[in-house]
Amino acid sequence: MDKPSKQTVRIGFYICHCGSNIAAMVDCPAVARFVGTLPHVVLSRDYKYMCSDPGQELIQKDISEHQLNRVVVASCSPLLHEHTFRGAVEAGGLNPFFFHMVNIREHDSWVHTDPAEATAKAKELAHAAIMRVAMHKALEVKKVPVHPDVLVVGGGIAGIHAALTLANAGKKVFLVEREPSIGGHMAQFDKTFPTLDCAACILTPKMSAVGTHPNITLLSYSEVTKLDGYVGNYTATVKRKPRYISEDKCTGCQECIANCVYKEPKFPDEFNEGLGKRKPVYIPFPQATPQVVVIDPQTCLNFRNGELTGKCKKSCVAACGDKEAIDFSQTETFQELKVGTVIVTTGFQAFDAKRMPQYGYGKFPNVYTALEIERLVNTSGPTAGHVVLRDGKTEPRSIGIIHCVGSRDKKTNRWCSRVCCMFSLKLAHLLKEHTGAEVYNFYIDMRAPGKGYEEFYDKLLEEGVHFIRGRVGEVTDWARTPDEEGKLVIRVEDTLAGYVRRIPFDMVVLATGLEPHADAQDVRRMLNMSCGSEGFFLERHPKLAPVSTFTEGIFLAGCCQGPRDIPDTVAQAGAAAAEALALIDKGFIEQEPNTAFILEDECCGCKSCIPLCPYTAITFDAANKKAVINEALCKGCGTCVAACPSGTIVQNLFDDEEIFSEIEGVLAHE
Amino acid sequence: MKIERTIKYEADRVKGFGDEVSSVPGCEKLQACIQCGTCSGVCPLSIYMDYSPRQVMAMVRSDFKNEVLTSHTVWLCASCYQCTVDCPREIRITDIMYELKQRALQEGIYPKKFSIPVLAKEFYKMVYRYGRVSENLLAMTMFLKSSPLEALKMWRLGLGLILRGRFPLTLEKIKRRDELGRMMKVVDQVKINKLHDELKQARQHVAARSQA
Numbered sequence: 001m002d003k004p005s006k007q008t009v010r011i012g013f014y015i016c017h018c019g020s021n022i023a024a025m026v027d028c029p030a031v032a033r034f035v036g037t038l039p040h041v042v043l044s045r046d047y048k049y050m051c052s053d054p055g056q057e058l059i060q061k062d063i064s065e066h067q068l069n070r071v072v073v074a075s076c077s078p079l080l081h082e083h084t085f086r087g088a089v090e091a092g093g094l095n096p097f098f099f100h101m102v103n104i105r106e107h108d109s110w111v112h113t114d115p116a117e118a119t120a121k122a123k124e125l126a127h128a129a130i131m132r133v134a135m136h137k138a139l140e141v142k143k144v145p146v147h148p149d150v151l152v153v154g155g156g157i158a159g160i161h162a163a164l165t166l167a168n169a170g171k172k173v174f175l176v177e178r179e180p181s182i183g184g185h186m187a188q189f190d191k192t193f194p195t196l197d198c199a200a201c202i203l204t205p206k207m208s209a210v211g212t213h214p215n216i217t218l219l220s221y222s223e224v225t226k227l228d229g230y231v232g233n234y235t236a237t238v239k240r241k242p243r244y245i246s247e248d249k250c251t252g253c254q255e256c257i258a259n260c261v262y263k264e265p266k267f268p269d270e271f272n273e274g275l276g277k278r279k280p281v282y283i284p285f286p287q288a289t290p291q292v293v294v295i296d297p298q299t300c301l302n303f304r305n306g307e308l309t310g311k312c313k314k315s316c317v318a319a320c321g322d323k324e325a326i327d328f329s330q331t332e333t334f335q336e337l338k339v340g341t342v343i344v345t346t347g348f349q350a351f352d353a354k355r356m357p358q359y360g361y362g363k364f365p366n367v368y369t370a371l372e373i374e375r376l377v378n379t380s381g382p383t384a385g386h387v388v389l390r391d392g393k394t395e396p397r398s399i400g401i402i403h404c405v406g407s408r409d410k411k412t413n414r415w416c417s418r419v420c421c422m423f424s425l426k427l428a429h430l431l432k433e434h435t436g437a438e439v440y441n442f443y444i445d446m447r448a449p450g451k452g453y454e455e456f457y458d459k460l461l462e463e464g465v466h467f468i469r470g471r472v473g474e475v476t477d478w479a480r481t482p483d484e485e486g487k488l489v490i491r492v493e494d495t496l497a498g499y500v501r502r503i504p505f506d507m508v509v510l511a512t513g514l515e516p517h518a519d520a521q522d523v524r525r526m527l528n529m530s531c532g533s534e535g536f537f538l539e540r541h542p543k544l545a546p547v548s549t550f551t552e553g554i555f556l557a558g559c560c561q562g563p564r565d566i567p568d569t570v571a572q573a574g575a576a577a578a579e580a581l582a583l584i585d586k587g588f589i590e591q592e593p594n595t596a597f598i599l600e601d602e603c604c605g606c607k608s609c610i611p612l613c614p615y616t617a618i619t620f621d622a623a624n625k626k627a628v629i630n631e632a633l634c635k636g637c638g639t640c641v642a643a644c645p646s647g648t649i650v651q652n653l654f655d656d657e658e659i660f661s662e663i664e665g666v667l668a669h670e
Numbered sequence: 671m672k673i674e675r676t677i678k679y680e681a682d683r684v685k686g687f688g689d690e691v692s693s694v695p696g697c698e699k700l701q702a703c704i705q706c707g708t709c710s711g712v713c714p715l716s717i718y719m720d721y722s723p724r725q726v727m728a729m730v731r732s733d734f735k736n737e738v739l740t741s742h743t744v745w746l747c748a749s750c751y752q753c754t755v756d757c758p759r760e761i762r763i764t765d766i767m768y769e770l771k772q773r774a775l776q777e778g779i780y781p782k783k784f785s786i787p788v789l790a791k792e793f794y795k796m797v798y799r800y801g802r803v804s805e806n807l808l809a810m811t812m813f814l815k816s817s818p819l820e821a822l823k824m825w826r827l828g829l830g831l832i833l834r835g836r837f838p839l840t841l842e843k844i845k846r847r848d849e850l851g852r853m854m855k856v857v858d859q860v861k862i863n864k865l866h867d868e869l870k871q872a873r874q875h876v877a878a879r880s881q882a
Binding site: 472500 | 725
């Protein structure tokens with residue numbers, strides 16, 4: 001580091017008017033005159049807009065004309081323009097870290113009301129910066145290579161779209177899905193609003209593309225259990241759960257299912273929300289990807305309480321024959337993946353309707369959740385698309401759909417789940433189409449903001465679906481009038497007509513809201529992300545960085561970040577893929593040099609710093625008994641610097657000399 | 671049929687009423703009402719009300735003081751708290767109803783011929799004077815002051831009750847009523863609204879001090 005001696009320090013100072021943002025409160029020419037009198041200041045100017053091209057050119061010109069070797073700009077927040085001015089200083093031929101910025105807008109003119117005092121404060125802050133910049137050292141921006149492979153966590157529509165986008169761009173993608181098949185919630189849907197496209201018809205091609213894509217490694221029935229490393233160089237540990245089927249050998253012929261010792265399906269089928277039955281050996285749904293069966297150790301006779309007993313006669317193995325795909329000896333295995341970036345698309349879980357006992361889900365058989373109805377109206381669903389009540393034969397003549405179940409309610413989930421109004425409209429349409437029943441929607445506010453959504457609402461109104469504005473008080477089977485006998489009665493205030501009404505129904509549908517997965521907190525901790533108060537993963541900026549997280553190289557898409565519909569999810573997945581691509585194709589990460597480092601000779605190996613580091617950047621070198629800071633992981637927060645009892649940790653741009661000079665500068669004014 | 675104008679002008683509002691009610695401890699959440707109607711949907715008595723609980727919330731918030739206080743709704747509330755339990759915005763609707771009842775009696779704005787507020791007022795008066803409630807006298811005053819003709823129609827029931835000793839015609843009172851009188855005098859001196867104001871001032875003072 002070639003540090004000019006104090007005699008040769010030549011500082012240029014610039015104060016920006018920022019139009020009237022600063023100049024209206026701070027007397028900029030006075031500050032410039034004052035700074036001009038300070039030692040080492042060669043020139044001091046005020047200018048209308050320093051961030052403009054002429055402003056930046058001014059700096060560059062002055063550097064060469066006046067042989068400046070330090071520059072201070074007093075203007076707005078460094079967050080906004082530090083980068084700009086460092087660029088200008090570099091273009092002028094100086095190391096960009098011979099620059100310091102003073103914030104006299106957010107910290108001064110915008111928050112004060114007395115011009116004289118604001119001007120005095122600007123002088124103090126400028127003085128501090130002048131003292132500090134004299135101590136600055138030349139620093140190098142380090143470049144760290146980015147591993148080109150990407151890990152996508154979660155194989156719903158968001159994960160599928162992100163993986164395909166990246167794979168089509170020629171990147172290797174690992175797609176990890178915890179269920180036996182990818183597809184997520186979208187695979188369960190019958191139709192999609194507002195176009196009424198068949199969900200399977202538009203999703204299946206994408207799923208099989210994932211299954212066959214040479215650039216995608218699909219790890220289904222697997223979970224990420226650990227993520228180490230830093231942007232560009234992550235190591236993920238993936239747990240592969242035993243499906244007792246060898247994925248390479250299974251051809252998806254399903255002979256084993258036909259020949260299982262259970263002649264009839266007997267166990268609740270998860271994919272059909274428990275409305276259908278499956279055998280212990282099953283394939284989740286016809287279009288499942290990969291086309292590989294799975295054996296459920298909880299129900300298979302060859303196991304007891306999940307432990308292998310070998311007591312079944314294993315007719316499935318006989319049926320599989322030469323393929324020898326069934327392997328009861330499988331156990332959990334762990335696989336390590338090296339990737340540069342991670343896209344988190346873990347999705348949502350539907351609100352548990354039992355948490356609102358007033359609606360009687362689980363108590364009255366003919367109260368359904370929206371997901372159950374999706375399966376019920378689906379042609380490949382448990383009833384082959386024939387909408388009947390739980391008795392298996394009665395067609396409902398009247399159906400009530402209750403909106404906002406587990407949404408907009410401080411007692412359960414405060415947020416609006418965004419999609420329920422629209423999927424309720426869709427289900428109303430489908431149910432009316434399938435059964436011809438009278439369909440009622442009970443809503444608080446109709447939220448249909450999207451392309452073609454309002455038009456869809458219009459269409460439903462014209463179709464004769466009834467809409468009642470009012471949140472349902474209760475669903476009861478207590479009949480008060482003869483026509484309520486044997487029905488489910490909804491008691492609600494029709495707030496627009498102004499009456500409290502009781503309306504009897506054969507079937508009640510609960511539009512359950514979206515909430516974070518029960519284990520979202522564990523995932524968040526494992527991937528070092530943040531959560532909002534409601535438990536959804538937090539984006540770096542709600543408007544300008546909606547798919548980034550606070551951890552570099554980890555991106556978000558889909559409902560794990562907040563409730564959203566399919567179009568928004570796909571758009572976001574594309575955006576996340578593009579962000580990952582930008583990192584990969586750049587090939588390296590530029591690292592801010594404001595990192596901490598350890599003066600090795602002085603480190604006493606007390607390990608105080610190690611647990612304090614929020615980025616786990618510090619490790620202990622047991623051989624030398626010294627702490628070691630990984631520069632790539634260090635974010636320059638300074639926690640270790642402050643904690644080190646022997647003052648052995650130093651941080652670039654914040655060393656003692658620089659900070660004490662700055663303090664002296666501020667304190668030079670009483 | 672007589673047709674009346676139902677339009678409301680600004681002069682019909684008692685400006686500040688909504689703010690006043692929602693500044694009472696327990697009633698603060700009123701401003702968060704989204705008019706979903708859950709309160710009316712679960713209220714066992716909403717089917718008899720002239721305005722539903724949801725409408726009362728909206729009317730209070732919009733300062734329609736006279737309309738709210740002269741409606742039957744607040745007096746029909748049986749304080750079962752079902753609305754408060756189910757409100758998705760955690761508004762303590764029952765407590766707001768109580769606040770409205772108290773205001774109605776204090777300010778004398780209530781449906782004058784409606785038995786429930788009359789009952790409430792007479793009940794209070796009787797306890798104040800005698801320390802006890804005599805059901806016979808209370809029932810009679812209530813009927814006389816609200817609907818005397820209705821009382822006459824119930825003569826057969828009344829007679830039956832008297833004959834079976836279920837309707838004693840004696841007046842119940844406590845001993846040492848002078849002491850009760852002195853107690854009530856103290857109570858009268860305590861102005862509850864003044865207390866509220868003082869509490870508010872004290873809170874502001876504490877907040878200001880903790881900020882400084």
